[in-house]
Amino acid sequence: MIDVKNLTKSFGDLQVLKGVSEHINKGERVVLIGPSGSGKSTFLRCLNLLETPTSGEIIFEGQSITDDKCDINKIRQKMGMVFQHFNLFPNMTILKNITLAPVRTGLMNREQAEKEARELLKRVGLEDKADSYPAQLSGGQKQRIAIVRALCMKPEVMLFDEPTSALDPEMVGEVLDVMKELAKSGMTMVCVTHEMGFAREVADRVLFMDEGKILEEGTPGEIFTNPKEQRTKDFLNKVL
Numbered sequence: 001m002i003d004v005k006n007l008t009k010s011f012g013d014l015q016v017l018k019g020v021s022e023h024i025n026k027g028e029r030v031v032l033i034g035p036s037g038s039g040k041s042t043f044l045r046c047l048n049l050l051e052t053p054t055s056g057e058i059i060f061e062g063q064s065i066t067d068d069k070c071d072i073n074k075i076r077q078k079m080g081m082v083f084q085h086f087n088l089f090p091n092m093t094i095l096k097n098i099t100l101a102p103v104r105t106g107l108m109n110r111e112q113a114e115k116e117a118r119e120l121l122k123r124v125g126l127e128d129k130a131d132s133y134p135a136q137l138s139g140g141q142k143q144r145i146a147i148v149r150a151l152c153m154k155p156e157v158m159l160f161d162e163p164t165s166a167l168d169p170e171m172v173g174e175v176l177d178v179m180k181e182l183a184k185s186g187m188t189m190v191c192v193t194h195e196m197g198f199a200r201e202v203a204d205r206v207l208f209m210d211e212g213k214i215l216e217e218g219t220p221g222e223i224f225t226n227p228k229e230q231r232t233k234d235f236l237n238k239v240l
């Protein structure tokens with residue numbers, strides 16, 4: 001589904017991604033771990049061109065999205081993204097937050113979008129919040145809404161950038177539960193997270209990023225139980 005070839009990204013003199021090559025298959029659940037500042041967010045943001053790669057190529061479903069001729073807005077619609085901070089529009093109801101993009105892009109008419117939104121709200125246990133505003137919700141509820149908002153665009157892949165890092169501990173579980181349910185449904189997912197229990201349970205593959213490169217990758221069993229690289233061991237010793 002996604003083919004990344006020798007991706008580099010620099011901010012001025014700082015080279016953040018130093019040649020990353022990866023292949024993400026349809027239906028695969030990939031978890032990306034690594035120290036702070038290693039380039040995880042930059043990698044994720046390059047996948048849907050929220051950051052412009054300095055060099056390299058990204059191919060999504062057979063189409064080169066780093067090519068100038070590519071309509072990136074069309075591609076972005078197929079890639080849902082959920083951030084650490086939920087980025088909901090504070091002045092709009094939950095229903096409006098969710099239906100805005102599918103209606104604006106012409107994916108659905110308002111009636112269809114609202115029907116879809118209510119079904120998704122039900123799926124995450126928040127059907128009674130349709131007419132609330134973001135400020136009336138807890139952090140965990142807001143993040144579940146952010147996931148629903150991304151899902152309403154019917155994406156082919158979901159990208160998560162530390163979706164539980166900004167939450168109070170007691171709200172982490174409810175967001176991870178939604179992500180686990182999504183994984184079970186067969187969604188292709190790329191998740192940056194420090195939740196190692198989630199990674200063990202859900203990931204088909206764990207990538208360890210260090211200093212702008214994927215230093216090591218494998219199944220959760222391989223990475224967590226039997227890491228090969230010293231830097232992976234050092235990192236896991238700190239977080240486990």
Ligand code: ADP
Nearest residue numbers: 011014016034035036037038039040041042043
């Ligand atoms: P991670 O998500 O693994 O913590 P990031 O991808 O956010 O790492 O950042 C990697 C490095 O790139 C850091 O040193 C960070 O300061 C730098 N960086 C990220 N975004 C920018 C930017 N927009 N401008 C300049 N430097 C940036």
Ligand code: MG
Nearest residue numbers: 040041042162
């Ligand atoms: Mg980050």
